[in-house]
Amino acid sequence: MFLSAVKLNRFETDFMQLEPQHMPSIVNYKKIMEKYDISPFHSMVIAENIEEARKLTNKLEEEPMVAEINSIAYFIPAEEEQKARLALIEEIRNMPERYTNYDYSVEDVEAFAGEVQRLEWNIIEMGDLSVAGLGENNKIVKKRNRMIREIFGAETGKPGKEVFQKLISLVESDPQLYAKRLSRLDAYFVQAMDRNVNAMTQVNRKITVADLPESITKGLMAENGERNLVLIYPQKGIFDDLQSTMHFNEALEEIAPGITGSTQILVTWLEEINQTLWKAALFIFGTVILFLLLNFRSILYTIFASVPLLVGLIWMMGVYPLVGFKLNFFNVLMIPLIIGMGIDFGIHIAHRFRTEGNIETTYRYTGKAVFLSALTTMIGFGSLGLIASFPSIASMGVILFFGIASTLLTTLIILPALFGLLKKPGDKDSQGEKK
Amino acid sequence: MKNRLQFISLMLFIFAAAQLFAQDAEAIMRKAEEKYAFNTSKAEISMLVYPQADNERNFREYSILSYGRGEEETYLEFLSPRSIKGLRILSKGGDQWVYFSSTGRVRKIAGKAKKESVRGVGGDFSYEDLGGEDMRKKYDFRVLQDRSDKWVLEGNPKTEDATYSRLVVTVDKSSYLIEKIEYYTEEEGHYKDMYMGEVKILGGREMPSQVVMINREKNSKTVIITHSALYDISVDEKYFNPNRFYK
Numbered sequence: 001m002f003l004s005a006v007k008l009n010r011f012e013t014d015f016m017q018l019e020p021q022h023m024p025s026i027v028n029y030k031k032i033m034e035k036y037d038i039s040p041f042h043s044m045v046i047a048e049n050i051e052e053a054r055k056l057t058n059k060l061e062e063e064p065m066v067a068e069i070n071s072i073a074y075f076i077p078a079e080e081e082q083k084a085r086l087a088l089i090e091e092i093r094n095m096p097e098r099y100t101n102y103d104y105s106v107e108d109v110e111a112f113a114g115e116v117q118r119l120e121w122n123i124i125e126m127g128d129l130s131v132a133g134l135g136e137n138n139k140i141v142k143k144r145n146r147m148i149r150e151i152f153g154a155e156t157g158k159p160g161k162e163v164f165q166k167l168i169s170l171v172e173s174d175p176q177l178y179a180k181r182l183s184r185l186d187a188y189f190v191q192a193m194d195r196n197v198n199a200m201t202q203v204n205r206k207i208t209v210a211d212l213p214e215s216i217t218k219g220l221m222a223e224n225g226e227r228n229l230v231l232i233y234p235q236k237g238i239f240d241d242l243q244s245t246m247h248f249n250e251a252l253e254e255i256a257p258g259i260t261g262s263t264q265i266l267v268t269w270l271e272e273i274n275q276t277l278w279k280a281a282l283f284i285f286g287t288v289i290l291f292l293l294l295n296f297r298s299i300l301y302t303i304f305a306s307v308p309l310l311v312g313l314i315w316m317m318g319v320y321p322l323v324g325f326k327l328n329f330f331n332v333l334m335i336p337l338i339i340g341m342g343i344d345f346g347i348h349i350a351h352r353f354r355t356e357g358n359i360e361t362t363y364r365y366t367g368k369a370v371f372l373s374a375l376t377t378m379i380g381f382g383s384l385g386l387i388a389s390f391p392s393i394a395s396m397g398v399i400l401f402f403g404i405a406s407t408l409l410t411t412l413i414i415l416p417a418l419f420g421l422l423k424k425p426g427d428k429d430s431q432g433e434k435k
Numbered sequence: 436m437k438n439r440l441q442f443i444s445l446m447l448f449i450f451a452a453a454q455l456f457a458q459d460a461e462a463i464m465r466k467a468e469e470k471y472a473f474n475t476s477k478a479e480i481s482m483l484v485y486p487q488a489d490n491e492r493n494f495r496e497y498s499i500l501s502y503g504r505g506e507e508e509t510y511l512e513f514l515s516p517r518s519i520k521g522l523r524i525l526s527k528g529g530d531q532w533v534y535f536s537s538t539g540r541v542r543k544i545a546g547k548a549k550k551e552s553v554r555g556v557g558g559d560f561s562y563e564d565l566g567g568e569d570m571r572k573k574y575d576f577r578v579l580q581d582r583s584d585k586w587v588l589e590g591n592p593k594t595e596d597a598t599y600s601r602l603v604v605t606v607d608k609s610s611y612l613i614e615k616i617e618y619y620t621e622e623e624g625h626y627k628d629m630y631m632g633e634v635k636i637l638g639g640r641e642m643p644s645q646v647v648m649i650n651r652e653k654n655s656k657t658v659i660i661t662h663s664a665l666y667d668i669s670v671d672e673k674y675f676n677p678n679r680f681y682k
Contacts, residue, residue, distance in 0.1 A: 021624065022624070030622055031622070121535075121538040121540060124535070124537050124538050125533075125535045125537070125538055125540070125542065128518070128519050128522055128535055128537055129533070131516065131518050131519045132497075132513070132519055132522060135484070135495035136495065136516050136518055141518070151518070151537045152517045152518055152520060153513075153517070153518070153519060153520035153521035153522065153536040153537055154520070154521050154536040154537065154539075155520075
């Protein structure tokens with residue numbers, strides 16, 4: 001059962017989950033992720049020129065796991081695009097008459113009054129909603145009340161400035177006059193607008209990096225003005241599981257082989273830890289077995305001494321995901337330590353049994369010592385798991401606790417059963433290999 | 436052989452006991468929620484919103500007449516403050532309509548997020564907190580503590596649309612009334628606490644007449660006091676009809 005549960009183990013790739021969750025920086029980090037759907041841990045790639053940056057940016061934009069890109073390509077449009085825009089700007093600049101004066105009719109004045117009424121209703125309703133949400137003396141309703149008469153639901157109170165109603169009454173009092181005045185206002189507005197458009201259409205050359213403010217170029221452009229940096233921010237769920245992180249890296253690697261950044265470093269670390277860990281574990285285990293063989297000069301007793309550790313490790317790795325824990329960069333490094341510490345129980349018991357040849361005596365004396373020493377070690381590591389505010393440190397305590405506990409259990413449960421195999425039917429006390 | 440039988444019996448006992456506890460929690464919640472279950476309701480309530488939970492002097496008060504039908508239909512009519520008297524809000528499923536008595540217009544408001552405050556007027560209560568939907572539909576419950584007079588139950592989400600990552604519900608053993616709910620979210624941790632007290636006979640039922648919600652993140656507090664309530668009565672269809680609720 002535990003062996004099949006081993007494959008349920010998951011690796012925590014989100015470093016932030018290993019930090020104390022109440023820390024203000026972590027709370028803010030989570031808020032940013034939640035609000036902007038973005039992870040602040042970016043990747044980056046160097047583009048040799050702006051065209052290369054544009055190609056990379058276009059490809060990266062198609063990648064669904066990319067939340068945002070910061071690239072100089074966004075500020076310098078492509079050659080063709082610039083040409084097309086300049087042509088359009090020139091067309092607007094050279095228009096003989098961009099705007100014509102509009103003559104308001106009496107019907108237009110009525111429509112205008114209707115729009116002013118709608119505006120007043122909208123402002124009244126905004127005020128009502130603000131009272132429902134913020135109370136009676138909020139700034140929105142105060143501002144509203146300065147423009148309208150007193151309003152209490154369906155009832156009205158004292159008259160106020162009533163800017164909207166006054167304007168409506170005014171334009172409706174003499175629609176023809178106000179049609180002319182609106183036409184004049186429009187003519188002034190058109191002239192002012194035309195001056196602004198004219199100023200904006202004076203552009204007659206392409207935008208270059210030199211036109212960009214330093215605040216943009218400083219972080220993205222190299223000093224020679226050609227090489228530039230493209231920054232890529234992943235979607236917020238990228239660190240949820242190892243598969244997503246790996247998939248994100250592979251997708252980016254395909255687009256830009258020289259890419260580096262937080263996720264790339266994370267995966268490299270993981271690969272390094274994975275290789276080193278198993279190498280270290282195998283080396284430690286091999287060395288321990290060799291020493292046991294030299295010491296016991298018996299394959300059988302070497303097996304006896306090492307079985308509790310082997311089975312204990314399987315139990316530990318099986319229980320760990322079942323109780324909802326995840327492996328991480330810190331607690332996996334404890335596995336070689338568990339091998340080194342956990343083998344002791346089997347060695348002590350196997351040695352004593354070889355001398356005594358009696359399971360009961362072995363466990364009465366050495367078993368008790370092993371039990372007590374394991375218990376004190378478990379209390380030590382368990383306390384670390386319970387009181388450490390850093391989840392990373394606590395996880396080290398937890399895995400050590402589980403490792404020692406499962407090795408102790410297998411020493412107490414499996415090992416006597418193995419010793420029992422040496423007993424012949426009818427034997428009261430097996431002498432085992434006692435010489 | 437005897438040892439093996441003992442071991443199997445022990446395992447079976449542990450398994451059965453675990454099942455029994457799980458069933459208990461569900462049964463407790465079912466009974467507790469039955470206390471608040473109704474098809475229709477009419478209530479006159481006061482809502483007191485305290486922007487700072489520890490400042491009892493600074494609060495705003497609203498008097499509201501409410502009608503409810505099923506789990507997803509609610510009609511609210513503001514009786515005070517005077518400035519918004521007659522403002523009516525109809526919530527049906529994910530949609531909301533607001534009638535402004537000041538302009539005589541009805542506006543449909545965009546869909547709601549279950550965790551959000553009820554269009555700003557719910558204070559610290561969200562749609563899910565106020566909605567009549569059973570918690571058991573979205574959360575799996577287990578007994579956390581079995582005290583002499585109370586049960587403390589823990590609810591964990593079983594559906595993806597559950598707003599909270601964890602609920603801790605305290606239920607009174609003698610009355611099966613919920614006394615407190617602690618709300619936890621992934622982002623905020625221990626997010627809100629709801630206290631239900633001042634038990635009275637309302638509409639022929641023993642019900643808490645005062646519900647206090649404390650938002651631990653914003654340090655704000657909202658109190659809902661039920662002055663009168665009627666349950667499972669005949670309610671005019673118009674209150675839940677978007678074309679007629681304001682007439």
